[in-house]
Every structure is written in structure tokens, then in C-alpha cells.
Amino acid sequence: MQTTLVDAFSVFTYLNIIDFFDAHLLSAIQAFIQENPKGYFTIIGDPGMGKSAILAKYVQDSGCIAHFNVQLQGTNRADQFLESICKQLVNRCQLPYDPLPSNTTQDGDFLGQLLNEVSQRRNGKPVVIAVDALDEVDPTSYRDANILYLPPHLPEGVYFIMTRRRGVEVPFTTYAPVQIFNLLDYQVNSQHDVRMYIENRVDNSEKLRQQIDERQETILVFTDKIADKSENNFMYLRYVLQDIEKGLYKDLNLESFPQGLQGYYDFHWRRMGMTTNPLPDAKIKIVCILGEVKQPVSRQQICDFSGEDTRTVQTVLNEWEQFLHELIKDEQKRYSFYHASFRDFLHRKDILDKTGLTIPGIHSLIAKDQLKKWRNRRRE
Structure with a gap:
């Protein structure tokens, strides 16, 4: 959990959306806790709006217990959630469960038991648990129950603060108070935060200011144009401002830049030659494999899955570097896509139909x- 929290919080710092958080969301969470004896508070929004970053900021400020689901890093199963939250509750409240019972990750029974015990020890203080990205949870990891085995009944003083994408329904029934906070209802505030973010990036980057000068734009006009293109999406800003800073796409005026996050993915897909005739089948296959793996994978694993050589795979990793999350495991670099919204792009029918x-x-x-490797291990 800690690594994911650090990653999410670094995104928050990068996005610089403190004004929105302090003025609206924090007060809404505080009001919910004050006005309800227990309950579930859910933040919803579109990909790239900063849900994970906002929740990471809340965790950082409040010190509450937290779990971040990350589909593309393989930390999105119910058993992982139960183990993580139960360990944190035991450690936080110094409960006599070390090690955890063997049934901890089988269902939500032990979590419910812990919450009852914690409720009795809270001394009038709220117990808050933050859970990020319900939409990224593996649906095969829980059986005929609430997502992540979240308890339908909550004891007094226990609150869950959660996030999920707009339009994604998850199995969840509760008899506790519920509140939905839709980031899309605060577009005016988001526009302000987008402009603040762009201005902050420009102020702190001499290279970016130089590129703006070369484009013969004023900072004010540049901010207006990029803010409009972003559709208030911070992930879009992350990619596009990074590209401009590197001096990419000088042949394009700002009016010709792609509109919105999915537009940017489509734009980059074409720029990387993924729509040429004939199609670069090997590259497309490698990118799609990266989009579908359940956890970060090494270059050799990508070679094994795709049947392509190391040089071809490394070329794709280099070309798509800005979209990849890289970590070291077992002394090997491992890769996964940075944001689940790119996986959504790869699932688009018009993209898949063209690739075959x-x-x-x-x-x-x-x-x-995987089956081949399993059979080889059995023969050894």
C-alpha cells in the first residue's frame, strides 16, 4: 500500500489541485462524518480527473487507513484488500491478532469483527478507511458479495471514503448512510485548478517557457488554449505539457492539438506509426499485451508472450515510455501502463478492428x- 500511496501522492503534488480539495471535497467529507454516525462516502469522476491524487492527499493529511487498487500493477484483488486493511487496523489499535487468522482473506467476516472491536476502542473519534479505484477491482476475486467484501452494516463511528469512475457500477449494498460526491458537478472549480496547474508548470520550467516563446504565444494565451483542449483532465495536461517541454510536435499549432485525453491517445497512436499501411503488427501486439497483463512484467516476459525478439520489444518500450510505470522487482525492470484510461483506449472497437x-x-x-512454462516446470 505504501508504494501506491507515495505514487498517488506524487501525482497529487504534480497536479497541484489543493484549492479544489481544501475548498470543497474536504469540507464535504468532514460534513458527512459530522452529520452521520457511520457511512460510505464515494468520490466519482472520469479517468484523469485526479480521484486517486485527491484521495492520496486526504490520506496524507488525515493519516487514515488506506488501500489503493491499481489494476495495471496487479494490486486489485479482494484478498489483498482484506489483508492490507486488517493488518493496518490491528497495528493501529494494537489488537491481539499477530499473525492474522487464516480466514482473514476468505470473506468479510474477520474485517467485520475487527471493525466492531475498533469501534469500541475509538474513544469518540471517527475511524476512517480510504479505498481507491473500486472500478479497478478484479471482479473474480470476491464471490456473490459486496465488492471487496465491504460490510453492508457498519458499527458506530466507522466511515469509508472511496473512489470510482463515473458510469461504472459495482456490486454494493449497504444499510449505512451513503453520499456521492461527483467531481463533474464542480467543473468551474476544475477549470480554475487546470489553469493554476498550467501556470505552475510554466513558472517552474524554463524549457516550457522557451517552447512557448518559440511558438510565439504569450503565457496567457497558451494557458487558455491548453486548458480548453484538456477538457479539465489532469492526465491530459501531464502528457501534453511534458511533450511540449521536450520540444515535440513543433509542426502543430496549439489549435491543432488533440481534444481531451482519449483524443490525445489517438493522436499519439497515429504519431507512433500504429496506423501505417501495412500495420506494424508486432508493435501493436506488444502494446496490447502491456494493456492486458494483470501485473508489471519484465521485457523478457513481454518477449515470451508476444513471440517477438528483445530488440523489437525494447523499441516499443522506448516509444511508449511516457505512458509506462517502471519498477524494479527481483533485480529486473518491470513495466505496466501508468493509467487505466489507456487500456480503455486499446479496447475501443475502432482501434481493435483495424489491427485484426x-x-x-x-x-x-x-x-x-503461462501454460507452457507450467508444463515445463512439471517436467523438471
């Missing part, structure tokens, strides 16, 4: 390699 690939076909490539 299918998502089940990609899954089959991965499964065949």
Missing part, C-alpha cells in the same frame, strides 16, 4: 505462454 487483434486473442497468447 482481439482482447480474447491477447489473453490467449498470455495464457499459452
Whole structure:
């Protein structure tokens, strides 16, 4: 959990959306806790609006217990959530469960027991648990129950602060008070935060100011144009301002820049030659595999899944570096896409139809390699 929190908080610092958080969301959370004896408070919004970053800021400020689901890093199963939250509750309240019972991750029974015990020891203070990205939870990891085995009944003084994407429904029934906070209801505030973010990036980057000068734009006009193109999406700003700072796309005036996050993905897809005739089948296959793997994978694993050589795979990793999250595990670099919204882009019908690939076909490539390795291990 800690690594994910650090990553999410670094995004928050990068986005610089403190004004919105302090003025609206924090007060809404505080009011919910003050006005209800217990309950579930859910923040919803579109990909790239900063839900994880906002929640990370809340965790940082409040010191509450937290769990961040990250589909593309493989930390999105119910058993991982139960183990993480139960360990934190035990440590926080010094409860006599070390090690945790063997049934901790089987269902929500032990979590419910802990919450009852914590409620009795809270001394009038609220017990707050933050859970990020319900929409990224593996639906096969819980059985005929609430998502992540979240308890339908909560004891007094226990509150969950959660996030999920707009339009994604999750199995969740509760008899506790519920409140939804929709970031889309605060577009005026988001516009202010977007402008503040752009201005902050320009102020702190001589390279970016130089690129703006070369484009013969004033900072005010540049801010207006990029803010309009972003559709109030901070992930869009992260990518586009980074590109401009590097001196990319000098052949494009700002009016010709892509509109919105999905537009940017489509733009980069074409710029990387993924729509040429003939199609670069090997590169497309490698990118799609990166989008479908359940956890970060090494370059060699990508080679094994795709059947492509190391040089081809490394070329793709270099070309798509800005979209990738890189970590070191077992002394090897491992890769996954930075944001689940790019996986959504790869799932678009118009993208897949042109490639001749299918998502089940990609899954089959991965499964065949895993089965082959399993059989080889059995023979050893």
C-alpha cells in the first residue's frame, strides 16, 4: 500500500489541485462524518480527473487507513484488500491478532469483527478507511458479495471514503448512510485548478517557457488554449505539457492539438506509426499485451508472450515510455501502463478492428505462454 500511496501522492503534488480539495471535497467529507454516525462516502469522476491524487492527499493529511487498487500493477484483488486493511487496523489499535487468522482473506467476516472491536476502542473519534479505484477491482476475486467484501452494516463511528469512475457500477449494498460526491458537478472549480496547474508548470520550467516563446504565444494565451483542449483532465495536461517541454510536435499549432485525453491517445497512436499501411503488427501486439497483463512484467516476459525478439520489444518500450510505470522487482525492470484510461483506449472497437487483434486473442497468447512454462516446470 505504501508504494501506491507515495505514487498517488506524487501525482497529487504534480497536479497541484489543493484549492479544489481544501475548498470543497474536504469540507464535504468532514460534513458527512459530522452529520452521520457511520457511512460510505464515494468520490466519482472520469479517468484523469485526479480521484486517486485527491484521495492520496486526504490520506496524507488525515493519516487514515488506506488501500489503493491499481489494476495495471496487479494490486486489485479482494484478498489483498482484506489483508492490507486488517493488518493496518490491528497495528493501529494494537489488537491481539499477530499473525492474522487464516480466514482473514476468505470473506468479510474477520474485517467485520475487527471493525466492531475498533469501534469500541475509538474513544469518540471517527475511524476512517480510504479505498481507491473500486472500478479497478478484479471482479473474480470476491464471490456473490459486496465488492471487496465491504460490510453492508457498519458499527458506530466507522466511515469509508472511496473512489470510482463515473458510469461504472459495482456490486454494493449497504444499510449505512451513503453520499456521492461527483467531481463533474464542480467543473468551474476544475477549470480554475487546470489553469493554476498550467501556470505552475510554466513558472517552474524554463524549457516550457522557451517552447512557448518559440511558438510565439504569450503565457496567457497558451494557458487558455491548453486548458480548453484538456477538457479539465489532469492526465491530459501531464502528457501534453511534458511533450511540449521536450520540444515535440513543433509542426502543430496549439489549435491543432488533440481534444481531451482519449483524443490525445489517438493522436499519439497515429504519431507512433500504429496506423501505417501495412500495420506494424508486432508493435501493436506488444502494446496490447502491456494493456492486458494483470501485473508489471519484465521485457523478457513481454518477449515470451508476444513471440517477438528483445530488440523489437525494447523499441516499443522506448516509444511508449511516457505512458509506462517502471519498477524494479527481483533485480529486473518491470513495466505496466501508468493509467487505466489507456487500456480503455486499446479496447475501443475502432482501434481493435483495424489491427485484426482481439482482447480474447491477447489473453490467449498470455495464457499459452503461462501454460507452457507450467508444463515445463512439471517436467523438471
